[in-house]
Every structure is written in structure tokens, then in C-alpha cells.
Amino acid sequence: MGTLFKHSVYFVLLLWHCSLFAQDATIVSGLLNLANSDTIFFLKRVKFAEQALKYAKLEKTPEKMMEAYLALGKIYLTNSSFDKSLFFLQKAHNIAQSLNIQEQLIETDYLLGRLNLNITNFEKAKEQFNKVIKEASAINDSVIIGEAYSSLGIVYSKQRKIDSSMIFYKKAFVIFDKLHLKKKKQPVFINIGDYFLETKQPDSALFYFNLSLQLDSIYQPRAVSITYLNIGLAYAIKQHLNKAIQYYRKSLKLSKKYSLRYVIYAGYLEMARAFESINRFDSAFYYYKYYTELKDSVYNETILKKTHQYQTFIELEKKNKELEMAKIQMENIKQKEKIARLKNYFFVFFALFVILTGLLIFWRQQTINKAKMEIMIKNRELQLVKIEKANHEVKAKKN
Known part of the structure; x- marks a missing residue:
């Protein structure tokens, strides 16, 4: 009876621990879902991800820790906190x-x-995206391949290699169109529109910008406000300045609502230029005044951002050098281990050779000694036979 009671208590305790573990796992998953939500404010997302990481560490579950590090890396990357993003992404990667x-x-x-x-x-960046395409192709992950193609297009566009950028935008579009991923197609449409804007083809640019706006749910307000601004620029190239001003206003309204300083800054400048072109100098002066007031703060913010970028770049270079050094050290260790292993093999073979040689010499000596012994025995037997014969002869003569 006592044994049965003891086993029952152990079983209840086991169930209780399992339920606690399942509850903790559910809490971590819930916190990570909140952290990865685009609709929640930045600082709250950081807090949720940090709480998820804390629970994951308590549970000692590496997979959940990795997901929490990854979430923090994404959040800080979205907020342009590149040094922190780098730290957490490398943790997740490891x-x-x-x-x-x-x-x-x-x-x-x-x-x-x-x-x-x-x-x-x-x-x-190009090296990373090409690596991603190769790795994702091995597991047939078309979505991430499309993302990498789209990002490569942006890289080439930033390098002013416009025609190369278009090649990768088209590759990304083909993948997302085949998979019916509307949300993924939106940034590709915007990027293709940017290409045509750069190459002074406003009608084609307008076609793709409007395609991005026609999709069910645009992926973020910043993209919409920039798209409105770009549509205004396309109309400005066509000299449809009133239409351009209409879209500049839409861009400013949205960017002010979400405090998108860079877009507001660009919107003021383009509004000033458009009003100046149609000889409405009072309106041009009005927007140019706001543009100059915002210019200094945006300039300081740009300098600060570039400083952070440079620091992150230095940190990346440092990490890359550390990885290279680690690889060299690993190669040196492997080489030393290989040499030590070869030496061990040599000593083992040499020892075996010495032992076998010794055994061979010993066996040979034993064989020689045995042969000598046999000869001595035979000689002794012959001598005994001769002595016995001589004795018989002597006896025979006496008789």
C-alpha cells in the first residue's frame, strides 16, 4: 500500500512538472508572437522579446533562445540600431x-x-545574399530566394548599377507571382518603379507604383508615403505639376502622421520645387522655409546614423577578422593534430617493426639452437654406438 502511494505521488509530481514546462513553452511562444508583430510599438516589442529570452534561458531551451535572439535582431534592424542588431543576430546564428x-x-x-x-x-551584402540563395536552393525555400533576389536588386541600385538591379527585381517578381504572395510583390513593384524613375521613364514608373498601391494591404506606412512621393516625382518629370503636388500632399499627410522625418523633409523640398515651377512663389517659399528648418535636424540625424553605420561596419570587419583568425587557428590545430597523429603512427609502426624483428631473430636463434642440439645428440649417439662396437670387437678378440 505504501509503495502504491509513493508511486502515485511521483506520478502527480511528474504531471505537475510537465504542465509547468508546457505552460512556460506557451508563454515564450506567445511573447515571441507579440515581439514579431509589426503593429506593436518598437519598445514594447523589445520588452516582449527580452521577456521571451529570459524565460527561454530559465527553461534552458536553445531553440527558444535562438528565436528570441532572432526576434531582437530583427526589431533592432528595423529600428536602424545596427550594433545591437548585429549582436543578437550573431547570437542567433551561432x-x-x-x-x-x-x-x-x-x-x-x-x-x-x-x-x-x-x-x-x-x-x-552581395556575398551574404548569394550565400542565402545557394543555401535556400538546397532546401527548396523559394520565398527566401525571392527575398534575396529583391535585396540584391537594391544593392545594385545603391551602387548605381541600374540595369543589373532590374535583372534581380524581375527574378524576385517571378518567384512571388508564382507563389501568389501579394505582400511580397509590393516592395518589388516599388523597386521596379524606382528603376523606371531613375531611367526617366515616368509612365512605366507610374504603372508599377500604382500596382503596389492597388494590392490589398500595403506592408508599411513608410513605403506608402515614399510611393506617393515617387508618383509625384514621376508626374513632375511629365510636367504634370498639379498632379505631382496632389501626391506630394498625400505623402506629407501620411509621413507627418507617422513622424517619418526623411520623407517629410523630401516632401517639403519637392513641394517647394513644384510651386516654384508654376510661379507660385509664396507657396514655394512657405515649403522651402519648412524644408530648411528640418534640414539641420535631418542632417544631424544623418551624421549620427552614418556614425552608427561606421561603428557597425568596423564591428563587422572586426568579427570577420576574428572568424578568419579562428579559421586559421583551427587549420593550424588540425595540421598539428595531423602531424602528431602521423608521428604516433610512425612510432607504433616502428615499435611493431622492432618487436617483429626481435621475434624473428629470437625464432631464428631458437631454430639454430634446436638444430645444434639435435646434431649434438646425434653425434653423442654415434659416439656411443662406436664405443659399444669397439667394446664388442675387444670382447670378441679375447674370446
Whole structure:
């Protein structure tokens, strides 16, 4: 009876621990869902991700820790906090590598590529995106391949290699169109529109900008406000200035609502230029005044952002050098281990050779000694026979 009661208590305790573990796992998943939501304010997302990381560490579950690090890396990347983003993405990358989780490894490689793109480290960004395409092709992940193509288009566009950028935008569009991913097609439409705007083809630019706006749900207000601004620029190239002003106003209204300083800054400048072109100098002066007032703060913000970009770039270079050094050290260690192994093999073979040679000599000596012994015995027997014969002869003569 006592044994049955004891086992019952153990079983209840086991169920209780399992329920607690399941509850903690659910809490971590819920916090990560909130952290990865685009509709929640930046600081709250950071808080949710940090709480998820804390619970994951308490549970000692590497996969959940990796997801929390990845969430923090994404959040800080979106907010242009590149140094913090780099720290958390590398943490996530290391865990994904140790656990050999290919999907998360590819995702972190892609985000590191985006980070390099944002800090204008274009060659490293291209290297990362090409790596992602190769890795994603191995597991047939078409979505991330499309994302990488789209990002490569942006890299080439930033490098002023406009025709090369269009090649990758088209590749991305083909993939997203085949998969019916409307949300993914929107930024591609905007990028293609930017291409035609750069090449002074306003009608084609307008076609793609309007396509992006016609999709069900635009992916973020900043993209919409920039798209309105770009539509205004396309109409300005066509000399339809009243139409251009109409879209500049739409862009300013949306960018002011979401405090998008860079878009507001560009909107004021384009409004001033448009009003100046139609000889409405009072309105041009009005918007130019706001543009100059905002210019200094935007300039200071740009300088600060470039400083952060440079610091992150230096940090990346440092990390890359550390990785290279680690690889060289690993190669040296492997080489030393190989030499030590060869030496051990040599000593073993040499010892075996000495032992076998000794055994052979010993066996040969034993054989010689045995032969000598046999000869001595035979000689003695012969001598005995001769002595016995001589004795017989002597006896015979006496008789």
C-alpha cells in the first residue's frame, strides 16, 4: 500500500512538472508572437522579446533562445540600431549553427545581408545574399530566394548599377507571382518603379507604383508615403505639376502622421520645387522655409546614423577578422593534430617493426639452437654406438 502511494505521488509530481514546462513553452511562444508583430510599438516589442529570452534561458531551451535572439535582431534592424542588431543576430546564428537548424541559419544570414546593405557594406551584402540563395536552393525555400533576389536588386541600385538591379527585381517578381504572395510583390513593384524613375521613364514608373498601391494591404506606412512621393516625382518629370503636388500632399499627410522625418523633409523640398515651377512663389517659399528648418535636424540625424553605420561596419570587419583568425587557428590545430597523429603512427609502426624483428631473430636463434642440439645428440649417439662396437670387437678378440 505504501509503495502504491509513493508511486502515485511521483506520478502527480511528474504531471505537475510537465504542465509547468508546457505552460512556460506557451508563454515564450506567445511573447515571441507579440515581439514579431509589426503593429506593436518598437519598445514594447523589445520588452516582449527580452521577456521571451529570459524565460527561454530559465527553461534552458536553445531553440527558444535562438528565436528570441532572432526576434531582437530583427526589431533592432528595423529600428536602424545596427550594433545591437548585429549582436543578437550573431547570437542567433551561432545557436542555429550549433543545432544545425538550416532554416534559421538561412534567415540569420539573410538578415545579416540586410544589415550590411543598410550600413552600405555592399560587397559583403552581395556575398551574404548569394550565400542565402545557394543555401535556400538546397532546401527548396523559394520565398527566401525571392527575398534575396529583391535585396540584391537594391544593392545594385545603391551602387548605381541600374540595369543589373532590374535583372534581380524581375527574378524576385517571378518567384512571388508564382507563389501568389501579394505582400511580397509590393516592395518589388516599388523597386521596379524606382528603376523606371531613375531611367526617366515616368509612365512605366507610374504603372508599377500604382500596382503596389492597388494590392490589398500595403506592408508599411513608410513605403506608402515614399510611393506617393515617387508618383509625384514621376508626374513632375511629365510636367504634370498639379498632379505631382496632389501626391506630394498625400505623402506629407501620411509621413507627418507617422513622424517619418526623411520623407517629410523630401516632401517639403519637392513641394517647394513644384510651386516654384508654376510661379507660385509664396507657396514655394512657405515649403522651402519648412524644408530648411528640418534640414539641420535631418542632417544631424544623418551624421549620427552614418556614425552608427561606421561603428557597425568596423564591428563587422572586426568579427570577420576574428572568424578568419579562428579559421586559421583551427587549420593550424588540425595540421598539428595531423602531424602528431602521423608521428604516433610512425612510432607504433616502428615499435611493431622492432618487436617483429626481435621475434624473428629470437625464432631464428631458437631454430639454430634446436638444430645444434639435435646434431649434438646425434653425434653423442654415434659416439656411443662406436664405443659399444669397439667394446664388442675387444670382447670378441679375447674370446
